[in-house]
Amino acid sequence: MTDTAPNGRKLVTQQSTVWTRRQHAVCVRRAVKTYGSKTAPHVILENLNMTVPKGCIYGLLGASGCGKTTLLSCIVGRRTLNSGEIWVLGGKPGSRGSGVPGPRIGYMPQEIALYGEFTIRETLLYFGWVAGMTSNQIDDKMTFLLKLLQLPSSNKYIKNFSGGQQRRVSLAATLLHDPELLILDEPTVGVDPILRQSIWDYLVKLTSENGTTIIITTHYIDETKQAHTIGLMRGGKFLAEDSPNSLLEKYNTDSLEDAFLKLSILQNRGKRRRSSILSDIVAAATATMPETPGVVNEGFDNSSEISGEFGENMSVSNIKIAPIEIADPLPPDDETDWSWKDALHIFTPHHMKALIWKNFLWLIRNFGMLSFIIGLPVIQIVLFCLSIGRDPVGLKLGVINNEIPIGSECTFNSSCNYERLSCRYLDYLEKKKHTLVMYNNTLDAKIAVTHGKAWGIIEIPPQFSEMITARIELGRYANDSVIDGSEINIQLDMSNQQVAYMLQRDVIFALEDMAKDIAVKCQLNVLAMSLPIRFNQPIYGPEVPNFTDFAAPGVILTISFFLAVALTSGAMLIERNEGILERCLVSGITAMEIMCSHITTQFIAMLAQSALVIIFAFFVFDLTNHGNFALVIILTVLSGTCGMTFGKSKISFKLLIFRLNF
Numbered sequence: 001m002t003d004t005a006p007n008g009r010k011l012v013t014q015q016s017t018v019w020t021r022r023q024h025a026v027c028v029r030r031a032v033k034t035y036g037s038k039t040a041p042h043v044i045l046e047n048l049n050m051t052v053p054k055g056c057i058y059g060l061l062g063a064s065g066c067g068k069t070t071l072l073s074c075i076v077g078r079r080t081l082n083s084g085e086i087w088v089l090g091g092k093p094g095s096r097g098s099g100v101p102g103p104r105i106g107y108m109p110q111e112i113a114l115y116g117e118f119t120i121r122e123t124l125l126y127f128g129w130v131a132g133m134t135s136n137q138i139d140d141k142m143t144f145l146l147k148l149l150q151l152p153s154s155n156k157y158i159k160n161f162s163g164g165q166q167r168r169v170s171l172a173a174t175l176l177h178d179p180e181l182l183i184l185d186e187p188t189v190g191v192d193p194i195l196r197q198s199i200w201d202y203l204v205k206l207t208s209e210n211g212t213t214i215i216i217t218t219h220y221i222d223e224t225k226q227a228h229t230i231g232l233m234r235g236g237k238f239l240a241e242d243s244p245n246s247l248l249e250k251y252n253t254d255s256l257e258d259a260f261l262k263l264s265i266l267q268n269r270g271k272r273r274r275s276s277i278l279s280d281i282v283a284a285a286t287a288t289m290p291e292t293p294g295v296v297n298e299g300f301d302n303s304s305e306i307s308g309e310f311g312e313n314m315s316v317s318n319i320k321i322a323p324i325e326i327a328d329p330l331p332p333d334d335e336t337d338w339s340w341k342d343a344l345h346i347f348t349p350h351h352m353k354a355l356i357w358k359n360f361l362w363l364i365r366n367f368g369m370l371s372f373i374i375g376l377p378v379i380q381i382v383l384f385c386l387s388i389g390r391d392p393v394g395l396k397l398g399v400i401n402n403e404i405p406i407g408s409e410c411t412f413n414s415s416c417n418y419e420r421l422s423c424r425y426l427d428y429l430e431k432k433k434h435t436l437v438m439y440n441n442t443l444d445a446k447i448a449v450t451h452g453k454a455w456g457i458i459e460i461p462p463q464f465s466e467m468i469t470a471r472i473e474l475g476r477y478a479n480d481s482v483i484d485g486s487e488i489n490i491q492l493d494m495s496n497q498q499v500a501y502m503l504q505r506d507v508i509f510a511l512e513d514m515a516k517d518i519a520v521k522c523q524l525n526v527l528a529m530s531l532p533i534r535f536n537q538p539i540y541g542p543e544v545p546n547f548t549d550f551a552a553p554g555v556i557l558t559i560s561f562f563l564a565v566a567l568t569s570g571a572m573l574i575e576r577n578e579g580i581l582e583r584c585l586v587s588g589i590t591a592m593e594i595m596c597s598h599i600t601t602q603f604i605a606m607l608a609q610s611a612l613v614i615i616f617a618f619f620v621f622d623l624t625n626h627g628n629f630a631l632v633i634i635l636t637v638l639s640g641t642c643g644m645t646f647g648k649s650k651i652s653f654k655l656l657i658f659r660l661n662f
C-alpha cells in the first residue's frame with residue numbers, strides 16, 4: 001500500500017505498521033478529504049493523523065466548521081477519504097467483515113436524527129431491535145438510561161421535547177446496546193452542567209469497566225478535562241493530540257482554551273518555514289513546555305506518522321498509551337470495498353422486523369400524511385369523473401334575431417308550421433343546454449364576445465322562415481337572395497378548440513333536430529330531412545362514445561403510478577433529510593434492507609390507494625368496463641408497483657451515491 005507524502009515522497013506502509021494500527025480503536029493516517037470540484041477543492045482534512053487507543057475517551061475539539069463531523073463520518077464509514085487510511089476496530093470502515101458500520105459502533109450524529117412521532121420507548125425499541133437486543137433487555141436498559149439522562153416518561157412523544165431533551169434521547173439510543181466504540185457528536189449541547197457531569201462520569205465508567213472507546217466532540221472545551229486524550233483540530237489539521245494535563249502543563253495554562261489559543265497562534269505562524277515553526281514551538285515551550293520533550297507513543301513504530309502537529313507529521317505529543325499487551329481478534333484483513341451486490345445477501349431478520357415495524361408506526365403516527373396518501377388518489381379520480389370528459393353546459397351565445405321585432409317574445413307554433421322558424425331553431429339550441437343572450441345589434445354582441453361574456457354570435461336574417469321555406473321548395477332554382485336570406489350567420493370564439501368544436505356541432509345538430517321535428521309533424525319522410533350520411537352500428541365501442549370512459553384507464557394508471565412514486569421517494573427522502581437514514585446505515589442496516597422494508601409497507605399503502613381508485617371509478621362514478629375486472633385490478637396494481645420501483649430507483653440511486661460517500 002503506498003501513499004504520497006506532502007513532499008512528494010512515496011510512503012510505503014509496512015505490514016508491522018498496519019498490524020499496530022489495527023490494534024487501536026481508531027487510527028487515521030494522512031487523511032485528506034475535500035469537498036467541491038477537483039479544480040477548486042475545499043480541503044477539509046489535510047494530511048491528518050489521529051490515534052484513538054482502545055478503552056479511552058478521546059475529546060475531539062475544534063472550532064465550528066473545522067471538519068470534526070467530516071472526520072467522524074469517515075470513521076463510521078459514511079464518507080470516504082480522498083486519500084489516506086482509516087482503521088476502525090481493526091478493520092477498514094465499510095469493508096466486508098469489518099463490522100463497521102454495524103452494532104460495534106454507537107453513533108450519535110449532530111442532528112437529532114430521531115422520529116419525532118415516536119415515544120422514547122418506541123425509539124429505543126427500534127434502535128435496540130436493530131442492534132439485536134430483545135424487548136426485555138431494551139426495557140431494562142431504558143429504565144437505567146432514563147434515570148441517568150433525566151428524561152421524562154418513556155411514553156412521551158419526542159417531538160414534544162425540548163432540543164436538549166431530544167439530544168439526550170438520541171444519546172440514550174446510542175448508549176443502549178453498549179457498543180465497543182461510541183462516537184458522540186456534541187452530545188452535551190443544551191445540557192445542564194450537573195447532568196453534563198453525570199454523563200461524563202458515566203462515560204468514564206464505561207471506559208474503565210467495559211473497555212469502551214469513546215470519541216466525543218464538544219464545544220465546551222473544559223469539559224474534556226476528563227478525557228484521556230484530546231485532539232485539537234484547526235483548519236483540517238491537528239494542532240495537538242495529547243492528554244489534557246499534559247497540554248495544560250506544556251502550555252503553562254489553567255484552561256484548555258488557553259492552550260488551544262497558544263497552539264492556534266503557533267499554527268498561524270506556521271505559515272512560515274517549518275524550521276521557524278519548530279523554533280516557535282521551542283520558544284513557546286521555554287515559557288510553557290515541560291523540560292522533557294515529547295515522548296513518542298510506544299504503540300507507534302514510525303515517528304513520522306505520529307498524530308501530527310500542524311498537519312506536518314511532527315509531534316511534541318507525549319500521549320502515554322499503554323503498550324499493547326493482548327491483541328483482540330481482528331476482523332478479516334479484507335481490502336475489498338463495499339459492493340452493492342453485497343447488499344443482496346444481507347437480510348438480517350431483526351433489522352427487517354425493526355424496519356417494517358417502524359415504517360408502519362410512522363405511517364400510523366403521521367395520520368395527516370396517511371390520509372393524504374390514501375385520500376389524494378380518491379380526490380383525483382373524483383375530480384376527473386366530475387370535470388373531465390363531459391360536455392360543458394351553460395355556454396353563453398349572443399343572438400341577434402332579426403326575424404322578430406326588438407323586445408318581442410320569441411314564440412312559435414310547434415305543430416306542422418313554417419312560421420317563426422328562427423324561434424323554433426333557438427329553442428332546439430337551448431335544449432343543448434346553452435344559454436342564449438339576446439342582443440339588438442351585431443356590434444354589442446361582438447363586444448360581449450371580445451370581453452369573454454359570450455362564446456359566439458348567432459345572427460338570424462329578417463325573413464328567415466320565408467326564405468328557408470323558399471329555399472327548400474325552389475331547391476336548385478333558389479337565387480342568391482333566397483340563399484342569403486335563409487342562412488344563419490355564426491361567428492365563434494375559436495380560442496378554445498374543444499368549446500368551439502362542440503358549439504359548431506350543436507348549431508348544426510339543432511337545425512337537423514328542428515328539421516326532423518317538422519318532418520314528423522308534417523308527416524314527411526324524416527330521412528329526407530337528414531344529412532345524406534348514415535352512421536351504422538359501430539364495429540367497436542359504444543354508439544355514443546364517452547370521453548370519460550376513454551380517458552379513465554390512462555388517468556387511473558397515471559394516478560396509481562405517480563402517487564406510488566411520490567409515496568416511496570417521499571418517505572425515504574424525509575428520513576434522509578432528517579439524518580435518520582445516516583444513523584440507520586451506521587447502525588449496520590443495509591441500504592437494501594431499508595428499501596425492502598419500505599417496499600413492504602408502501603406496497604400495502606399502494607394496494608389501499610388502488611382499491612379506492614377502482615371503487616370510486618367503477619362503483620361510485622359507474623365508468624364503463626366491458627373487459628375482465630380482474631385484469632383492471634392487476635393492471636392498476638402493476639402500474640403502482642412500477643411507480644414504486646421508479647420512486648425506489650430514484651432514491652436508491654441517491655442512496656447509493658450517499659452510501660458511496662458522495
Ligand SMILES: Nc1ncnc2c1ncn2[C@@H]1O[C@H](COP(=O)(O)OP(=O)(O)OP(=O)(O)O)[C@@H](O)[C@H]1O
Binds near residue numbers: 035044064065071110
Ligand atoms: N457535504 C458537504 N459538501 C460540501 N461542504 C461540506 C459538506 N459537509 C460539510 N462541508 C463543509 O466542510 C466543513 C467542515 O464541516 P464539518 O461539519 O465537518 O465541521 P464541524 O467541525 O463538525 O463543525 P461544527 O462544530 O459546527 O459541527 C464546513 O466548512 C462545511 O461547510
